[in-house]
Amino acid sequence: MAPTAGTPSGRTLFDKVWDAHSVRELPNGQTQLFIGLHLIHEVTSPQAFAMLHDMGLPVRFPGRTFATVDHIIPTDSQLRPLSDSIAEAMMSELERNCRTHGIRFFDPASGHQGIVHVIGPELGLTQPGMTIACGDSHTSTHGAFGAVAFGIGTSQVRDVLATQCLTMSRPRVRRIEVAGKLAPGVYAKDVILSIIRHLGVQGGVGFAYEYAGSVFEAMTLEERMTVCNMSIEGGARCGYVNPDETTFAYLHGREFAPKGEAWNRALAWWRTMASEPGAHYADRVSLDGAGMGPTVTWGINPGQSVGVDERLPMLRELPDEERAAVEEALLYMDLRPGQPILGTKIDVAFIGSCTNGRISDLREAARVARRGRVNPGVRALVVPGSHAVARQAEAEGLDEIFRAAGFQWREPGCSMCLAMNPDKLIGREMCASSSNRNFKGRQGSPTGRTLLMSPAMVAAAALHGRVVDARELL
Amino acid sequence: MSNAAAVERVVGRACVLRGDDIDTDRIIPARYLRAITFEGLGEHAFEDDRKQAKGDHPLDQERFAGSSILIVGYNFGCGSSREHAPQALRRWGFRAFVGGSFGEIFFGNCGANGLPCAAVSPEDLARLMDLVELDPQQEIVLDIEARTLTSRAGTMRVAIPEGARHQLLEGTWNATAVLLDAGPAIEAAAARLPYVAGFAAPPTHLPRS
Numbered sequence: 001m002a003p004t005a006g007t008p009s010g011r012t013l014f015d016k017v018w019d020a021h022s023v024r025e026l027p028n029g030q031t032q033l034f035i036g037l038h039l040i041h042e043v044t045s046p047q048a049f050a051m052l053h054d055m056g057l058p059v060r061f062p063g064r065t066f067a068t069v070d071h072i073i074p075t076d077s078q079l080r081p082l083s084d085s086i087a088e089a090m091m092s093e094l095e096r097n098c099r100t101h102g103i104r105f106f107d108p109a110s111g112h113q114g115i116v117h118v119i120g121p122e123l124g125l126t127q128p129g130m131t132i133a134c135g136d137s138h139t140s141t142h143g144a145f146g147a148v149a150f151g152i153g154t155s156q157v158r159d160v161l162a163t164q165c166l167t168m169s170r171p172r173v174r175r176i177e178v179a180g181k182l183a184p185g186v187y188a189k190d191v192i193l194s195i196i197r198h199l200g201v202q203g204g205v206g207f208a209y210e211y212a213g214s215v216f217e218a219m220t221l222e223e224r225m226t227v228c229n230m231s232i233e234g235g236a237r238c239g240y241v242n243p244d245e246t247t248f249a250y251l252h253g254r255e256f257a258p259k260g261e262a263w264n265r266a267l268a269w270w271r272t273m274a275s276e277p278g279a280h281y282a283d284r285v286s287l288d289g290a291g292m293g294p295t296v297t298w299g300i301n302p303g304q305s306v307g308v309d310e311r312l313p314m315l316r317e318l319p320d321e322e323r324a325a326v327e328e329a330l331l332y333m334d335l336r337p338g339q340p341i342l343g344t345k346i347d348v349a350f351i352g353s354c355t356n357g358r359i360s361d362l363r364e365a366a367r368v369a370r371r372g373r374v375n376p377g378v379r380a381l382v383v384p385g386s387h388a389v390a391r392q393a394e395a396e397g398l399d400e401i402f403r404a405a406g407f408q409w410r411e412p413g414c415s416m417c418l419a420m421n422p423d424k425l426i427g428r429e430m431c432a433s434s435s436n437r438n439f440k441g442r443q444g445s446p447t448g449r450t451l452l453m454s455p456a457m458v459a460a461a462a463l464h465g466r467v468v469d470a471r472e473l474l
Numbered sequence: 475m476s477n478a479a480a481v482e483r484v485v486g487r488a489c490v491l492r493g494d495d496i497d498t499d500r501i502i503p504a505r506y507l508r509a510i511t512f513e514g515l516g517e518h519a520f521e522d523d524r525k526q527a528k529g530d531h532p533l534d535q536e537r538f539a540g541s542s543i544l545i546v547g548y549n550f551g552c553g554s555s556r557e558h559a560p561q562a563l564r565r566w567g568f569r570a571f572v573g574g575s576f577g578e579i580f581f582g583n584c585g586a587n588g589l590p591c592a593a594v595s596p597e598d599l600a601r602l603m604d605l606v607e608l609d610p611q612q613e614i615v616l617d618i619e620a621r622t623l624t625s626r627a628g629t630m631r632v633a634i635p636e637g638a639r640h641q642l643l644e645g646t647w648n649a650t651a652v653l654l655d656a657g658p659a660i661e662a663a664a665a666r667l668p669y670v671a672g673f674a675a676p677p678t679h680l681p682r683s
Contacts, residue, residue, distance in 0.1 A: 139555075
């Protein structure tokens, strides 16, 4: 795959960030890329620290790595020692590694703990023009700021700790323009589910996605994060939005954002990092935002979705090569070809995750939650993405709205998105979820089932015990 | 670099795992990530899929026992970045993956562990899956240097991106040493980025405009 960098007069943000962070070309043709911000958590870092120890190496830039605990932490109580002894051991290991190497650890006691992709942005660590890596595939979230951000494996976490660099092959850039204006009750989650439905879960392999067009220009940073977060579900390891005044306004005054004269210098640099009008793209895709509606997945990958008022595919209407995968998904989900998604019964409702666990997500879910009570047959959880999100929600009284409606209000963490803590589906339970993956077994039960949708749609499903169109409750 | 680490070819029997978009949650369920090492992951590879297939999963089929090459469909290893996935498959006994295409992070994690991921054309993939299912005892040779896969039915071309191929052949797939070779060029690269010093000084490097 030949690199297709733009000409100097028409480069993309991706080209500029890549070139600015290139340390050297490696003997194998790859690039040694400097990583500006490295985020770590308790699941994918301990083996990396052990490898570093075995090699007798220090952390090269300890000030450029930040840690938090999110995947395994219980959400009923974060009191130490954690009630789950394995979780306690994993958190202690992270604490020990951070202490040994002088890495800042945002633990619950710091008041800044939360899902790694929620706290990086809210602390102002995530900034335009950076390269950002984390041992977590949803690192693409940080692209919302105009950063080049991607998930890595544990051996690569070791590489970043030891050298602050990675060996990388340059992807191509696809520009995805979403024109028009979203209708009321249609959210960023619906935009990314629509994009993945259109381009497929393999469509982005080998690409970085640049999201553009009037829909993205009108989005808040939190909405942009929701879209960039799920780039990886479309196969693209990274996705970004060019930084603009919305980005700068979000960052201004945040703890790690530049202050005073440094802020002005930062602004000047950030403004130079956006894609230029004549930039070259390996591919361009245009979609109509005005035509997008609330979207719900029905299958076992995030590309298997329909509009809330649509029916599931009919097997006879599918091309031969797609039929087996659809049949497998329907069998697993226990859904019928051609049935409407509306009315699908649910057992669990989960609002949270790095995709949709931010304050704006909770506000939209609460708008719906105050319209009723959780259906008696439904277990409903709200898990804020961070302590900061929880504090803000509590200041606005959202926790009371959720509790009054029968939702459980929990402590921050990844929770039932991937169920590495005690929050799990049981048996064949069907979960309306604001998270990012509907894979088989993803939410903790090997036979559990997931319907992905926006937080407002999850709240509406919780009240009715089945999939409904949240627009009727907004 | 240690030539002992070089991976020039993988020779052995193969196992056919049909289906596209097989994600890393299926390869190793998240509950097995509750540990601070990769030890013991092998026996849990594809655990839930295997349980649901009641002994009929390819990894449990007697005819594929002891195979070292896993033949897969498209977008194998998509989803979560967990390196536990290739670690589990390696501990199960696989030393190489041949398929239609691979999730990018999975591909990188395999590379970082000296495990080749080779892509074949759609026609060759269909033919290879059929051939190996018909005759699972045959020896398969994946030649990284020649970019070929040879079975009893003959030789087909495979695609391995040059970066990964070079690392396998040179035994430099553990990238840390290669990256350290850059020496002070790393600090120099950091110094050119205005944010590394918190924008404390006027930027010394502006992209061409």
